[in-house]
Amino acid sequence: MSAIVGEIMYILLSCAISLDGYLDDATDERLVLSNAADLDRVDAERAGVDAILVGANTIRRDNPRLSVRSPARRAAREAAGKPATPLKVILSSRDLPADAAFRADGAALITHGPLDAVVKDLADRGVERLMVEGGGRVLTEFLTAGLADELQLVTAPFFVGDSAAPRFVHDGRFPRTSRSRAVLASVSTIGNVVLHRYLVSDEAIDHHWLTRAIELSHRCPPSTTAFSVGAVIVDTAGEAIAWGYSRETDDLVHAEESALAKLPPDDPRLRTATMYSSLEPCSRRKSRPASCSRLIREAGIPRVVFALREPSTFVVGEGAEELTSAGVAIVECPELADQVREANRTQLGA
Incomplete structure (x- = not known):
């Protein structure tokens, strides 16, 4: 806006x-x-x-x-x-x-x-x-x-x-x-x-793709031990080049991880892309050796947009801080946070 x-x-x-x-x-x-x-x-x-x-x-x-x-x-x-x-x-x-x-x-x-x-x-x-x-x-x-x-x-x-x-x-x-x-x-x-x-406008475009990520989060298989998250990767031409959601391919995969797995790691579009994730990318996880914030950094994605900070339900997350320290631009859209909470009513005990 x-x-x-x-x-x-x-x-x-x-x-x-x-x-x-x-x-x-x-x-x-x-x-x-x-x-x-x-x-x-x-x-x-x-x-x-x-x-x-x-x-x-x-x-x-x-x-x-x-x-x-x-x-x-x-x-x-x-x-x-x-x-x-x-x-x-x-x-x-x-x-x-x-x-x-x-x-x-x-x-x-x-x-x-x-x-x-x-x-x-x-x-x-x-x-x-x-x-x-x-x-x-x-x-x-x-x-x-x-x-x-x-x-x-x-x-x-x-x-x-x-x-x-x-x-x-x-x-x-x-x-x-x-x-x-x-x-x-x-x-x-x-x-x-x-x-x-x-x-x-940048703001309207961010809302468009973040809303798409939130819609993807509703596809997640049910879970009481992990959040339901959607992610979309968008290149500088305004095209969605990959997307994913939690538990899309197995019980442990995260949304950002699933989206990144659909692209070759050396895809040059990643160096100028934006990662849209309904929830702040994780900085710690018990199920995989690499967190989503680490995967994003290693892919070279320079910009991340999310709607809600990761609640401390399962782990204490510091994904935004880690990404910022690595030079990744972070945009938070809290006006869409309630939609993310709605997709995670079970996990948040709502």
Whole structure:
């Protein structure tokens, strides 16, 4: 998630484009690229955020309401103690039309200034999830500033074919994540359009793969003497190159050990890979001569991400400290720790 001066905000970019990368055509009439089912999906996404942000050109050109349209979703928000529709944020340094559709219902904030300052202000207002809907220049600014976590990109089977039309993104320096390209989290067809979900921040990518590791931990055969752990090894191209889980191949194998065993020890991809493990890699074990932290060090993996420190149920673990001392970068995601505890209810006596 995007870190904004101590606050955590998840920033989702959403747009629909033509096959040749345009948001609209060059006429005065708005070109609708999405279908009814996709527009309903967007409405559901709006219902799950705290604020929706667009640029002034989008207001002047498309005149959107920026509201949650479904009565059921509006009612559900109100039942949860939220306003029926999220805060509407418009980036503009000039006055906007008094009859603009966004003014019809719900609270609105018209603001301008450096983008990081705008996002910081929204975080201070309690916005934890922000949806950015355009236009192209605003989307470009969020991407080039490294302020986006996820991009939901819908592609319609349509060609605009006019260089005067507004494009999805403008010229700019688009940073990659510190380790890899964006990760394609999912692809789905919605009628005759296609939704691609891309994760574009390090934090969102880490959550994606760590969640996959936690899912693998639920495959572990039952045990009262060892934890249920899942592990995924991801290379710098954003591809999972190996995965494993506790007791996958025998009663004693650990998740990281199982994943590493599926690759040759001299695989060059390991030297720049990330090991995702639902639980902190062990530093001591009674069943094998080499701990998982040792196996990770010997493989040359430079980065490890986990959700929960190893409880002292069976042994006192210091895997994170050992790996850090060896120069391995450690990232802990405690916000996912409860999911790991749930997979180990028996072992933890819950």
